[in-house]
Amino acid sequence: MAAPFDLNDDSVVVIIGTGAGGGTLGNELAQKGISVVALEAGGRYLPQDFINDEWDSFGQLAWTDTRTTSGEWRVSRDFKNLPAWIVKAVGGTTTHWAGASLRFQDHEWKARTTYGDVAGANLMDWPIDPREIDSFYTRAEEKMRVTRTGGRPGLPGNNNYKVFEAGAKAIGKMEVSTGHMAINSDETGDRMMCQQTGFCFQGCKWGAKWSTAYTEVPEGEATGNMEVRERAHVARILHDASGKVTGVEYFDKDGNLQMQKARIVCVAGNSFESPRLLLNSASSMFPDGLANSSGQVGRNYMRHVTGSVYGIFDKPVKMWRGTTMAGIMQDEAGHNPERGFVGGYELETLSLGLPFMAAFMDPGSWGREFTTALDSYENMAGMWIVGEDMPQESNRVTLNMDVKDQHGLPVANVNFSDHPNDIAMRDHAFKTGMAMYEALGATRVLPTPPYPSTHNLGTNRMSANAADGVVDKNGKAHDVPNLFISDGSQFTTGAAENPTLTIVALAIRQAEHIAAEMSRGNI
Amino acid sequence: METTTSPKGMTRRQLLSRATAAGATFVVGAGFIAAPDAAWAVEMKALSPETFATLTQMARDIYPHDKVADEYYATAVQMYDTNEGAEGIEAGIAGLNEAAREAGFDSYLGTLWEADRVKILRSMEDTDFFQQIRSGLVTGLYNQKAIWPIFGYEGESYSQGGYINRGFDDINWL
Numbered sequence: 001m002a003a004p005f006d007l008n009d010d011s012v013v014v015i016i017g018t019g020a021g022g023g024t025l026g027n028e029l030a031q032k033g034i035s036v037v038a039l040e041a042g043g044r045y046l047p048q049d050f051i052n053d054e055w056d057s058f059g060q061l062a063w064t065d066t067r068t069t070s071g072e073w074r075v076s077r078d079f080k081n082l083p084a085w086i087v088k089a090v091g092g093t094t095t096h097w098a099g100a101s102l103r104f105q106d107h108e109w110k111a112r113t114t115y116g117d118v119a120g121a122n123l124m125d126w127p128i129d130p131r132e133i134d135s136f137y138t139r140a141e142e143k144m145r146v147t148r149t150g151g152r153p154g155l156p157g158n159n160n161y162k163v164f165e166a167g168a169k170a171i172g173k174m175e176v177s178t179g180h181m182a183i184n185s186d187e188t189g190d191r192m193m194c195q196q197t198g199f200c201f202q203g204c205k206w207g208a209k210w211s212t213a214y215t216e217v218p219e220g221e222a223t224g225n226m227e228v229r230e231r232a233h234v235a236r237i238l239h240d241a242s243g244k245v246t247g248v249e250y251f252d253k254d255g256n257l258q259m260q261k262a263r264i265v266c267v268a269g270n271s272f273e274s275p276r277l278l279l280n281s282a283s284s285m286f287p288d289g290l291a292n293s294s295g296q297v298g299r300n301y302m303r304h305v306t307g308s309v310y311g312i313f314d315k316p317v318k319m320w321r322g323t324t325m326a327g328i329m330q331d332e333a334g335h336n337p338e339r340g341f342v343g344g345y346e347l348e349t350l351s352l353g354l355p356f357m358a359a360f361m362d363p364g365s366w367g368r369e370f371t372t373a374l375d376s377y378e379n380m381a382g383m384w385i386v387g388e389d390m391p392q393e394s395n396r397v398t399l400n401m402d403v404k405d406q407h408g409l410p411v412a413n414v415n416f417s418d419h420p421n422d423i424a425m426r427d428h429a430f431k432t433g434m435a436m437y438e439a440l441g442a443t444r445v446l447p448t449p450p451y452p453s454t455h456n457l458g459t460n461r462m463s464a465n466a467a468d469g470v471v472d473k474n475g476k477a478h479d480v481p482n483l484f485i486s487d488g489s490q491f492t493t494g495a496a497e498n499p500t501l502t503i504v505a506l507a508i509r510q511a512e513h514i515a516a517e518m519s520r521g522n523i
Numbered sequence: 524m525e526t527t528t529s530p531k532g533m534t535r536r537q538l539l540s541r542a543t544a545a546g547a548t549f550v551v552g553a554g555f556i557a558a559p560d561a562a563w564a565v566e567m568k569a570l571s572p573e574t575f576a577t578l579t580q581m582a583r584d585i586y587p588h589d590k591v592a593d594e595y596y597a598t599a600v601q602m603y604d605t606n607e608g609a610e611g612i613e614a615g616i617a618g619l620n621e622a623a624r625e626a627g628f629d630s631y632l633g634t635l636w637e638a639d640r641v642k643i644l645r646s647m648e649d650t651d652f653f654q655q656i657r658s659g660l661v662t663g664l665y666n667q668k669a670i671w672p673i674f675g676y677e678g679e680s681y682s683q684g685g686y687i688n689r690g691f692d693d694i695n696w697l
Contacts, residue, residue: 052678052679052680158691158692159691162697163697194687195684195685197684197685198685199680206681315696317694318675318677318694321677321686353678354665354676355662358665359665366657371586371588374588374674377674377675
């Protein structure tokens with residue numbers, strides 16, 4: 001049967017979310033002839049709709065439904081209802097992401113074995129070996145047209161990169177380049193070449209950056225096997241007496257409750273909404289939430305060790321011009337415990353426009369210490385830290401029963417505090433970044449605290465044993481035979497790399513698994 | 524206070540004849556505040572002109588940029604000049620003036636040195652009123668496109684074809 005599908009069609013795979021995980025999985029299944037209904041909480045915005053303006057774009061794309069926060073992280077003080085800057089739209093956060101597409105390092109798949117027992121950390125090895133994922137990484141890179149893979153050239157360096165590269169080399173760093181970016185560096189393929197416009201975070205108006213909104217989703221729809229329902233907010237996953245899921249209840253664009261039957265349900269709503277949905281789907285059979293016999297649903301929330309360094313120089317940089325994040329220094333990415341912490345970090349170029357710089361440079365700060373830095377905005381260069389943070393059981397997403405969303409559903413509360421390893425790593429990264437700019441004669445350097453999260457990971461983690469996590473090596477729930485997790489919440493550990501390429505590789509791999517199991521009649 | 528006199532169309536002499544000095548940088552008249560040289564004027568909808576002038580000075584003292592003219596600070600605080608919000612703002616500014624008097628000055632606007640005004644603001648920075656004004660200014664001031672060129676920020680670039688042919692890599696001092 002071709003799309004659109006009937007609410008009572010129980011042969012479809014329902015996918016919740018259309019971002020890097022859900023959008024990719026939907027297309028991969030549709031290409032194999034499998035019927036897919038993708039339920040997307042947001043609306044559809046395409047390159048012609050994107051806005052080269054930070055606050056206007058935020059209003060268009062960002063997920064601003066209420067969430068609450070707790071814990072010691074500064075985000076909970078400065079942005080107490082905005083724990084993350086992620087997107088509610090077809091394409092999810094692939095509209096907003098910067099495009100950095102890095103493979104995990106081999107040892108990062110085995111964090112517990114490599115790092116040993118880290119006090120207070122809930123470390124575990126992924127139940128996947130690095131060689132098992134290689135071919136899926138390659139397929140993801142081809143799909144996303146990642147630079148410096150498959151013979152594609154790197155992007156040219158912009159002003160901010162040139163400062164970054166010169167600073168890195170001035171302090172003896174070797175692994176510096178414009179990186180692996182899912183942004184077209186040439187005119188081949190269906191997407192345009194990068195026009196160095198800036199505003200990568202606001203949605204690429206040229207479509208040069210890979211986003212499922214205008215690649216995977218329309219490709220899947222073109223098969224006739226995939227239907228995307230926009231502004232469909234899933235409230236609950238339903239199951240039968242045998243413990244198999246049977247469909248989902250969702251609020252449609254008019255706020256009416258609908259029920260879509262399903263053969264399989266795949267959850268890809270990001271690391272806040274996916275565990276929230278499982279917890280909100282509690283029943284007499286699953287009193288602690290669906291797929292939560294381990295008690296790990298919502299736990300081990302990771303957001304990467306982040307932070308920024310801005311350097312102010314006596315001459316203009318104009319960091320906002322050109323590709324926002326085409327610049328990386330990887331000398332510190334490896335595991336070298338002599339530095340005083342386990343795991344590693346990347347430094348990547350980053351810029352914010354003046355309005356967001358004012359909001360995020362030092363939230364809450366005021367007076368001349370703050371404003372004299374902004375006075376030098378034109379002379380600023382910027383970089384961002386992406387490092388592996390420690391999974392901790394107490395860093396978790398729970399339901400806040402006192403706060404309800406527009407549909408009357410309890411919202412997610414996000415509790416987070418840094419692990420000592422996170423603090424030691426951030427301090428090291430701040431010093432490295434500051435040294436890069438100081439080596440070039442920066443007159444002032446600003447170690448800037450983490451922004452609301454963009455990399456949200458780990459809250460339905462993958463484990464070999466059902467007691468330790470929520471899903472198995474294929475992303476299938478340990479407790480439910482036809483329920484899958486298809487987003488970054490299945491990450492066992494976070495590694496030091498921007499997560500999107502790995503989410504896409506896992507989605508391609510999961511599609512193979514689901515298709516094989518369906519054809520065998522196992523699900 | 525509703526506007527009864529429009530400063531628009533008045534000559535500088537006419538405007539100044541209807542106004543009195545408020546602090547060092549503003550004049551206030553019936554329903555408006557203006558620059559002492561009448562280069563700009565803002566009409567009030569609900570706040571008293573004295574309160575609005577004090578609020579404008581407070582905005583500059585929170586986020587002081589010497590290259591940004593008072594007009595932009597006045598524009599930034601216009602969001603507080605509403606019928607619903609005026610009572611709270613008047614009360615907050617009354618508290619600010621009280622804090623100035625406790626520090627030995629006639630009023631907040633009568634506190635001549637920025638450092639003294641900043642001390643007064645520091646003493647009240649944890650109040651809801653201060654945080655309301657400060658947090659509103661983050662967008663009220665910095666999201667005014669008119670001030671972006673003062674900082675060198677170029678804003679939207681798509682309509683000009685991005686920077687691929689307009690200097691994305693034109694840095695020349697490295």
